Amino acid sequence: MAEHESCIGGSDDWYTPRDMLDAIGLTFDLDPCSPGAGHWVPARQIYTKADDGLAQPWRGLVFMNPPFGGRNGHVPWLERFFDHRNGIAVVRAYTSSEWFHETVAPRAEALLFPKGKTQFIPSDEVRERLEREAAAKGKVWRNAPGHGVVLIGMGDTAINSLRNSGLGLFIDRRENLTEAA
Known part of the structure; x- marks a missing residue:
């Protein structure tokens, strides 16, 4: 997932x-990186890979868990998220x-830096492949x-939700943004 590390499982399908x-407790207006209908992100509208969420209009409160793709493949998603200025994004x-x-x-x-390691959920296909690969080595796959x-967090609604989530270390940077960089 990172610049010099390959994505565990070689897939962007980590939910x-x-x-x-x-814990966040919000219903979002848009998930521009959705795996598809019926997924558990509470969003009124979704874009899937086939829709190309980067090329579509964004509106309202957004939840974004971007695909990492190749080296820095998530950066265009982050730039779009910051330009939109309303929502929650999760990245490494x-x-x-x-x-x-x-x-x-x-x-x-x-x-917000969550306590512990976040156990992202692989797609069924990725989980099955990782379990098979581990079993072939006499091991058990663990997430x-x-x-x-x-x-x-960007925007008051997202920031307040993160502050109240209880997930971990929360930092409100709005007063110090002019000092960053």
């Missing part, structure tokens, strides 16, 4: 856990990376990412 969304808390310092640090209004994440 935000339901308990995190429950890779604070030593250039993209974090150039894209996230100067623009994020609020940051244990090697890194933390950060939830980025």
